[in-house]
Amino acid sequence: DFMEQIEGLSTIEEQIKDILECEEVVIVSGDADLDDEAIYNIGHAAAKVLLRNISNNDIIALTGGSTVHRMIEAIPSSPIKAKNVYVVPARGSLGNNVSFQANTLVAMLAEKIHSNYTLLNIPDNLSQKSLESVREEPEIQETLNKLIKSNILIYGIGNANKMSERRNLGQDIVKHLSDHHATAEALGYYFNQQGEVIYASRSIGITMDQMTELKYPIAVAGGHSKSDAILSVKKLLSRGCVIMDEGAANGVIALS
Ligand code: F6P
DSSP: OHHHHHHHHHHHHHHHHHHHTOSEEEEESSOTTTOTHHHHHHHHHHHHHHHHHOOTTOEEEEOOSHHHHHHHHHSOSSOOSSSSOEEEESBSOOSOOGGGSHHHHHHHHHHHHTOEEOOOOOOTTOOHHHHHHHHTSHHHHHHHHHHHTOOEEEEEOEEHHHHHHHTTOOHHHHHHHHHTTEEEEETTEEEETTOOEEEEOSOOBOOHHHHHHOSEEEEEEOSGGGHHHHHHTGGGGGSSEEEEEHHHHHHHHHHO
Protein backbone atom coordinates (compact mmCIF):
# COMPACT_ATOMS: atom_id res chain seq x y z
CA ASP A 1 0.00 0.00 0.00
CA PHE A 2 0.91 3.69 -0.08
CA MET A 3 2.63 3.84 3.31
CA GLU A 4 4.69 0.75 2.54
CA GLN A 5 5.71 2.29 -0.74
CA ILE A 6 6.86 5.50 0.97
CA GLU A 7 8.84 3.52 3.55
CA GLY A 8 10.35 1.43 0.79
CA LEU A 9 11.49 4.55 -1.03
CA SER A 10 13.11 6.05 2.05
CA THR A 11 15.04 2.82 2.65
CA ILE A 12 16.33 3.05 -0.92
CA GLU A 13 17.18 6.73 -0.35
CA GLU A 14 19.42 5.79 2.59
CA GLN A 15 21.16 3.09 0.54
CA ILE A 16 21.76 5.48 -2.36
CA LYS A 17 23.12 8.13 0.00
CA ASP A 18 25.67 5.62 1.28
CA ILE A 19 26.66 4.39 -2.17
CA LEU A 20 26.94 7.79 -3.86
CA GLU A 21 28.17 9.54 -0.71
CA CYS A 22 25.89 12.47 -1.34
CA GLU A 23 24.16 14.95 0.95
CA GLU A 24 20.58 14.80 -0.21
CA VAL A 25 18.69 12.17 -2.22
CA VAL A 26 15.11 12.03 -3.43
CA ILE A 27 13.84 8.78 -4.94
CA VAL A 28 10.47 8.80 -6.68
CA SER A 29 8.41 5.79 -7.74
CA GLY A 30 8.59 4.25 -11.20
CA ASP A 31 11.14 3.56 -13.87
CA ALA A 32 11.44 6.08 -16.69
CA ASP A 33 12.46 3.32 -19.12
CA LEU A 34 9.12 1.59 -18.55
CA ASP A 35 6.60 4.32 -17.78
CA ASP A 36 6.20 8.05 -18.45
CA GLU A 37 4.99 8.69 -14.95
CA ALA A 38 8.45 8.28 -13.46
CA ILE A 39 9.77 11.32 -15.32
CA TYR A 40 6.73 13.31 -14.20
CA ASN A 41 7.51 12.27 -10.63
CA ILE A 42 11.14 13.35 -11.00
CA GLY A 43 9.96 16.65 -12.50
CA HIS A 44 7.65 17.32 -9.57
CA ALA A 45 10.24 16.39 -6.97
CA ALA A 46 12.88 18.56 -8.65
CA ALA A 47 10.46 21.50 -8.93
CA LYS A 48 9.81 21.28 -5.19
CA VAL A 49 13.50 21.13 -4.34
CA LEU A 50 14.23 24.08 -6.60
CA LEU A 51 11.40 26.30 -5.36
CA ARG A 52 12.31 25.57 -1.74
CA ASN A 53 15.89 26.72 -2.36
CA ILE A 54 15.56 29.92 -4.38
CA SER A 55 16.39 33.08 -2.47
CA ASN A 56 16.98 36.76 -3.31
CA ASN A 57 19.63 37.48 -5.97
CA ASP A 58 20.07 33.82 -6.87
CA ILE A 59 21.39 32.87 -10.27
CA ILE A 60 19.97 29.56 -11.48
CA ALA A 61 21.83 27.67 -14.21
CA LEU A 62 20.12 24.95 -16.27
CA THR A 63 21.20 22.29 -18.73
CA GLY A 64 18.96 20.98 -21.49
CA GLY A 65 17.40 17.53 -21.67
CA SER A 66 13.95 16.01 -21.32
CA THR A 67 14.23 15.48 -17.55
CA VAL A 68 15.04 19.12 -16.78
CA HIS A 69 12.23 20.02 -19.19
CA ARG A 70 9.78 18.00 -17.06
CA MET A 71 10.89 19.85 -13.97
CA ILE A 72 10.08 23.17 -15.57
CA GLU A 73 6.71 21.85 -16.71
CA ALA A 74 5.99 20.94 -13.10
CA ILE A 75 6.66 24.48 -11.84
CA PRO A 76 3.49 26.52 -11.39
CA SER A 77 3.22 29.72 -13.42
CA SER A 78 3.30 32.21 -10.61
CA PRO A 79 5.79 34.81 -9.45
CA ILE A 80 8.17 33.62 -6.74
CA LYS A 81 8.81 35.63 -3.59
CA ALA A 82 12.57 35.88 -4.10
CA LYS A 83 13.70 39.14 -5.69
CA ASN A 84 16.18 39.76 -8.47
CA VAL A 85 16.53 36.13 -9.58
CA TYR A 86 18.30 35.27 -12.85
CA VAL A 87 18.09 32.12 -14.96
CA VAL A 88 20.98 31.26 -17.29
CA PRO A 89 21.92 28.26 -19.47
CA ALA A 90 24.78 26.20 -18.01
CA ARG A 91 26.22 25.53 -21.48
CA GLY A 92 25.78 26.81 -25.00
CA SER A 93 23.86 24.51 -27.34
CA LEU A 94 25.25 20.99 -27.49
CA GLY A 95 23.13 19.85 -30.39
CA ASN A 96 19.92 18.92 -28.61
CA ASN A 97 16.49 18.98 -30.11
CA VAL A 98 15.48 22.65 -29.84
CA SER A 99 12.60 22.04 -27.43
CA PHE A 100 15.03 20.54 -24.92
CA GLN A 101 17.87 23.02 -25.37
CA ALA A 102 19.11 24.87 -22.32
CA ASN A 103 18.26 28.25 -23.90
CA THR A 104 14.65 27.20 -24.47
CA LEU A 105 14.32 25.83 -20.95
CA VAL A 106 15.83 28.99 -19.45
CA ALA A 107 13.23 31.18 -21.17
CA MET A 108 10.44 28.80 -20.09
CA LEU A 109 11.48 28.80 -16.44
CA ALA A 110 12.06 32.56 -16.30
CA GLU A 111 8.62 33.19 -17.76
CA LYS A 112 6.99 30.90 -15.21
CA ILE A 113 8.62 32.33 -12.10
CA HIS A 114 8.75 35.91 -13.47
CA SER A 115 12.51 36.22 -13.20
CA ASN A 116 15.22 37.73 -15.39
CA TYR A 117 17.22 35.64 -17.80
CA THR A 118 20.08 35.79 -20.28
CA LEU A 119 20.86 33.30 -23.04
CA LEU A 120 23.90 31.79 -24.68
CA ASN A 121 23.10 32.09 -28.36
CA ILE A 122 25.88 30.12 -29.95
CA PRO A 123 25.49 28.06 -33.11
CA ASP A 124 26.40 24.35 -32.96
CA ASN A 125 29.67 23.00 -34.27
CA LEU A 126 31.65 26.23 -34.37
CA SER A 127 35.38 25.89 -34.92
CA GLN A 128 37.57 26.43 -31.88
CA LYS A 129 38.67 29.74 -33.36
CA SER A 130 35.14 31.06 -33.91
CA LEU A 131 34.16 29.90 -30.47
CA GLU A 132 37.00 31.90 -28.95
CA SER A 133 35.87 35.06 -30.72
CA VAL A 134 32.18 34.48 -29.87
CA ARG A 135 33.25 34.20 -26.24
CA GLU A 136 34.44 37.82 -26.39
CA GLU A 137 31.05 39.16 -27.48
CA PRO A 138 29.65 41.47 -24.76
CA GLU A 139 26.32 39.66 -24.67
CA ILE A 140 28.03 36.29 -24.19
CA GLN A 141 30.38 37.79 -21.60
CA GLU A 142 27.40 39.05 -19.64
CA THR A 143 25.90 35.57 -19.49
CA LEU A 144 29.23 33.94 -18.66
CA ASN A 145 29.74 36.41 -15.81
CA LYS A 146 26.34 35.48 -14.44
CA LEU A 147 27.11 31.80 -14.88
CA ILE A 148 30.31 32.02 -12.85
CA LYS A 149 28.29 33.47 -10.00
CA SER A 150 25.41 30.99 -10.25
CA ASN A 151 24.46 29.37 -6.98
CA ILE A 152 21.94 26.77 -8.14
CA LEU A 153 22.52 24.39 -11.04
CA ILE A 154 19.97 21.90 -12.36
CA TYR A 155 21.46 19.32 -14.70
CA GLY A 156 20.61 16.05 -16.38
CA ILE A 157 22.77 12.94 -16.58
CA GLY A 158 22.81 10.81 -19.71
CA ASN A 159 24.31 7.67 -21.20
CA ALA A 160 27.43 8.44 -23.19
CA ASN A 161 26.26 6.35 -26.16
CA LYS A 162 22.78 7.77 -26.28
CA MET A 163 24.06 11.31 -25.97
CA SER A 164 26.67 10.92 -28.70
CA GLU A 165 23.91 9.58 -30.98
CA ARG A 166 21.49 12.33 -30.02
CA ARG A 167 24.15 14.93 -30.77
CA ASN A 168 25.24 13.36 -34.01
CA LEU A 169 28.90 13.44 -33.01
CA GLY A 170 31.40 12.69 -35.75
CA GLN A 171 32.75 9.17 -36.24
CA ASP A 172 36.18 10.06 -34.85
CA ILE A 173 34.66 11.32 -31.60
CA VAL A 174 32.34 8.30 -31.34
CA LYS A 175 35.40 6.07 -31.76
CA HIS A 176 37.33 8.05 -29.14
CA LEU A 177 34.43 7.61 -26.72
CA SER A 178 34.17 3.90 -27.28
CA ASP A 179 37.97 3.36 -27.16
CA HIS A 180 37.96 5.13 -23.80
CA HIS A 181 34.90 3.26 -22.51
CA ALA A 182 32.65 6.27 -22.08
CA THR A 183 29.69 5.56 -19.83
CA ALA A 184 28.21 8.88 -18.80
CA GLU A 185 27.59 12.39 -20.04
CA ALA A 186 26.80 15.49 -17.99
CA LEU A 187 27.27 19.21 -18.69
CA GLY A 188 28.89 18.48 -22.04
CA TYR A 189 31.55 16.22 -20.49
CA TYR A 190 31.89 12.51 -21.17
CA PHE A 191 33.09 10.25 -18.36
CA ASN A 192 34.34 6.70 -18.00
CA GLN A 193 33.29 4.38 -15.19
CA GLN A 194 36.05 5.73 -12.94
CA GLY A 195 34.57 9.20 -13.29
CA GLU A 196 37.43 10.54 -15.39
CA VAL A 197 36.58 13.10 -18.07
CA ILE A 198 37.54 11.49 -21.36
CA TYR A 199 36.08 14.06 -23.71
CA ALA A 200 34.80 17.64 -23.33
CA SER A 201 32.35 19.01 -25.89
CA ARG A 202 33.46 22.12 -27.69
CA SER A 203 31.12 24.68 -26.26
CA ILE A 204 30.96 27.60 -23.88
CA GLY A 205 29.66 27.44 -20.35
CA ILE A 206 30.18 26.13 -16.88
CA THR A 207 33.39 24.12 -16.42
CA MET A 208 34.05 21.13 -14.19
CA ASP A 209 36.05 23.29 -11.77
CA GLN A 210 33.26 25.83 -11.44
CA MET A 211 30.81 22.99 -11.03
CA THR A 212 32.58 21.63 -7.96
CA GLU A 213 32.46 25.04 -6.29
CA LEU A 214 28.77 25.57 -6.87
CA LYS A 215 26.59 26.17 -3.86
CA TYR A 216 23.69 23.94 -4.79
CA PRO A 217 23.74 21.51 -7.71
CA ILE A 218 20.57 19.49 -8.36
CA ALA A 219 21.03 16.38 -10.54
CA VAL A 220 18.06 14.67 -12.20
CA ALA A 221 18.06 11.26 -13.92
CA GLY A 222 15.50 8.52 -14.51
CA GLY A 223 15.40 4.94 -15.75
CA HIS A 224 17.39 1.79 -14.92
CA SER A 225 19.41 2.28 -18.11
CA LYS A 226 21.03 5.34 -16.52
CA SER A 227 22.30 3.59 -13.39
CA ASP A 228 25.76 2.95 -14.79
CA ALA A 229 26.01 6.61 -15.88
CA ILE A 230 24.87 7.82 -12.45
CA LEU A 231 27.53 5.74 -10.70
CA SER A 232 30.16 7.06 -13.09
CA VAL A 233 29.50 10.68 -12.14
CA LYS A 234 29.45 9.91 -8.42
CA LYS A 235 32.08 12.62 -7.77
CA LEU A 236 29.76 15.30 -9.16
CA LEU A 237 26.95 14.18 -6.89
CA SER A 238 28.67 14.62 -3.54
CA ARG A 239 27.08 18.00 -2.86
CA GLY A 240 23.59 19.32 -3.37
CA CYS A 241 20.64 17.11 -4.24
CA VAL A 242 20.25 14.02 -6.45
CA ILE A 243 16.80 13.12 -7.73
CA MET A 244 16.15 9.82 -9.49
CA ASP A 245 13.47 7.20 -9.88
CA GLU A 246 13.29 3.74 -8.31
CA GLY A 247 14.41 2.15 -11.56
CA ALA A 248 17.67 4.08 -11.61
CA ALA A 249 18.16 3.67 -7.85
CA ASN A 250 17.66 -0.11 -7.89
CA GLY A 251 20.08 -0.30 -10.80
CA VAL A 252 22.69 1.68 -8.84
CA ILE A 253 22.24 -0.63 -5.84
CA ALA A 254 22.53 -3.74 -8.02
CA LEU A 255 25.73 -2.48 -9.66
CA SER A 256 27.51 -1.58 -6.44
O1 F6P B 1 22.15 17.81 -23.39
C1 F6P B 1 21.83 18.25 -22.12
C2 F6P B 1 21.74 17.12 -21.12
O2 F6P B 1 21.48 17.64 -19.84
C3 F6P B 1 22.99 16.24 -21.05
O3 F6P B 1 24.07 16.84 -20.38
C4 F6P B 1 22.45 14.99 -20.40
O4 F6P B 1 23.25 13.88 -20.65
C5 F6P B 1 21.10 14.88 -21.10
O5 F6P B 1 20.72 16.21 -21.47
C6 F6P B 1 20.02 14.22 -20.31
O6 F6P B 1 18.90 14.17 -21.14
P1 F6P B 1 17.53 13.50 -20.74
O7 F6P B 1 17.09 14.15 -19.50
O8 F6P B 1 16.64 13.80 -21.91
O9 F6P B 1 17.80 12.03 -20.59
